[in-house]
Amino acid sequence: MADIISKELKDIIADPNTLKVLATVDKNGVPHVVFKGSFHVNEEGNLVFYEVLESAQSNKNLVHSIWFDKKVAINILSADKQSFEIVGKPLKSITAGREFEKTYIALRESKGDIDLAAIWIIEPEQIKNETFSVRVSEDEEKYPILKHLDRLFVQ
Amino acid sequence: MARDLEWRKKELSLDEVIAKYPDVPPIWVLKVDVQRRGVVYTKAAKDKIDPEIHQVNQGTIAGFRTTQDYAPESLILRDGSYLITNFDFDNTNPQRDPYVVDVVDDKIVITDQGKVLEEVSYWEKPDFYNKKASNGEPMSKYATARPQRIDISMCHWCHFWDTPGEGCKYCPMAPNFKKRGGTEERYDVKYIAETVKEAFKQKGRFSSIMLTGGSILSGKEILDDELDGYIELLQAIGENFKADRIPSQLISSAFNERQLEKLYNETKLLTYTTDIEVLNKERFEWICAGKANHIGYEEWKRRLYAAVDVFGRGNVSSGVVLGVELAKPGGFTDEEDAYNHVIEQAEEIISHGITLAANVWRTSPGAIFQNQDTPSLEYFIKTYRQFDILSHKYDCNPYTDDYRRCGAHPGMDLLRV
Structure with missing residues (x-):
């Protein structure tokens, strides 16, 4: 699949002040949401993050997804x-190999005494701007019927 | 035995098994079948090997593979699990067509009848494979590597084979030792310790250490010499660590309580495995005659349960050669009958908190059972699936046998979710 993440969005994702949340479901359909600060975009345009806990629910759910x-x-x-x-x-x-080891070493240098369970690569398929002001504008334009009348009422 | 060219018509295909069991992952069903049928590599796939990067089987270090002289040690699937393929199978007259590892669109893929099934990658070689011990021998002689585990074989000969008829009938280890002219049963602990110390310098490479080897029956009490050998090795390895216990696994003969306590108290070993191999008393006695004659089926189980008291629930597992219970002429003659007996025994063992790490039985050249027929893919999937249900029921998961530390027991993969 083509690289669908824009340069602007890549920069936002790379910004350490940006919050990045991963939502998955387990084998029974139970949702799980967790912050993953290591998300970034690789050269192929895929999302990458580092799972440091083998037992993490997100790790289990991603296995179920793949x-x-x-x-x-x-x-x-973003900030x-x-x-x-x-x-996506x-x-x-990625659970072994040179890329895994390089990441493991870098993580331990930057974060201290932590481990690495897996490097997950996620292929983005669809991107939607969920910025509040953008969504309000879209909604106003696309669904003129979905609003309270008092907002339109001329006093 | 003449090859049955009609084998595909006589059992459910990969796609049919995937469709019949939609609650298990298709990639995992493929993994089981690759282990059952074996793989061959095209020239294009072999050309993808970079001997500077990848681990290549050259027929000298892996006792279970002697016939493929230049092939990747094994494969890694997209889900991060390891697909063990470093075993011999009769690739000149196989019971079933092996899968073919090929290159399509510059990707290494598993194929069957020309259909691309999954992308794979090759295992990478550890740094210590390029080093030599102080005696000048390559360190790869003293330890082998899986992608996240270092393996040490203490004894390269199995002494159950000292008495004709007592060697496990599916196992090629002792015959291969003779076939390659092996004379050195055990290596000097000094060089193994040097190798292990060097291996651990590679950060992020190893998350577990596994010790195993052939059975040694001698000693003041049966297996005492085997026990002492492992303790000596584990102590030499343990010197590298401050921790009381290290992520480690010993796969040995079935020690009694005294031996188990000595093993636990004198080493930093975390988990213990002793392989019962066959989940039926009568078939065990026929297939593993040495184990049956010297220890016995019920006693083997009892020692497994005793090991839980010593090492703790979750730290004991037992290997099974799944499917061998259907070998001829002493095995079950019907897969459904075999399944029912195996599951009954499996539940008894798993209920003690012991995980069953089951290999897919494949007929290995050199083994007594080399010309046998192995069961259908559906038999393996159905049985693994039930093992998984039982493992969840009794909350068993010794991580040492899992998808990334070991990789040889596909059923364990299901515990990932």
Whole structure:
């Protein structure tokens, strides 16, 4: 799939002040939402994050997703309140090898005594601007019927 | 035995099994079938090997593979699990067509009848494979590696094979030792310790250490020499760590309570495995005659349960060669009958908090059972699926046998979710 994440959004995702939330579901459909600060975009335009806990619910749910070709969602909230939802599919879980070791070493240098369970690669399929002002404008234009009349009432 | 060219018509296909069991992952069903049928590599796939990066089987270090002289040690799937393929199978006259690892659109893929099924990658070689021990021998002689685990074989010969008829009938280890002219049963602990110390310098490479080897029956009490050998090795390894216990696994013969307590108290070993191999008393006695004659089926189970008292619930597992209970002429003659007996025994063992780490039985050249037929794919999937249900029911998961530390027991993958 083509690189669908814009340069502007890549910069937002790369900003350490941006909040990045991963939403997954388990095998019974129970949702799970968790912040993943390590999200970034790789050279192929895929989302990457580092799962440091083997037992993390997100890790289990991503395994379920990659097994059954299910989608996950990521929401990005920038420091200036721009929000984007990215829906995609896990492509790969890297659990060993030179890339894994390089990341493991870098993580321990920057974060201290932590481990690394997997590097997850997620292919984005759909991006939606969820910034509040943008969504309000879209809603006003697309659904003129969906509003309270008092907002239109001329006193 | 003449190859049955009609084998595909006589059992459910990969796609049919996937469709019949929609609650298990298709990629996992493929993994089980690759282990059952084996793989061959096209020239294009072999050309993708970079011997500077990848781990290549050269037929000298892996006792279970002797016939493929230049092939990737094994594969990694997209889900991060390891697909063990470093075993011999009769690739000149296989019971079923092996899968083919090929290159399509510059990607390494598993194929069957030309259909691309999954992308894979090759295992990478650890740094210590390029180093030599102080005696000048390559360190790869003293330890082997899986992508996240270092493996040490204490004894390369299994002494159940000292008495004709007592070797496990599915196992090629001892025959392969003879076939390759092996004479050195055990290596000097000094060089193994040097190798392990060097291996742990590679950060992020190893999350577990596994010790195993052939059975040693000698000693003041049966298995005492085997026990002492492992304790000596574990103590040498343990010197590298401050922690009281290290992520480690010993797969040994079934020690009694005294031996288990000695093992636990004198080493930093965390988990213990002893392989019962066959989940039926009568078939065990036929297939693993040495184990049956020297220890016995019920005693083997009893020692497993005793190990839980020593190592703790969740820290004991037992290997099973799943499918071998259907070998001829002493095995079950019907897959449904075999399934019912195996599940009954499995529940008894799992209920003690012991996980069953089951291999897919494949017929290995050199083994007594080398010309046998193995069960259908559906048999394996159905049985693994029930093992998983039982493992969840009794809350068992010794991580040492899982998808990334070991990789040889596909059923364990299901515990990932």
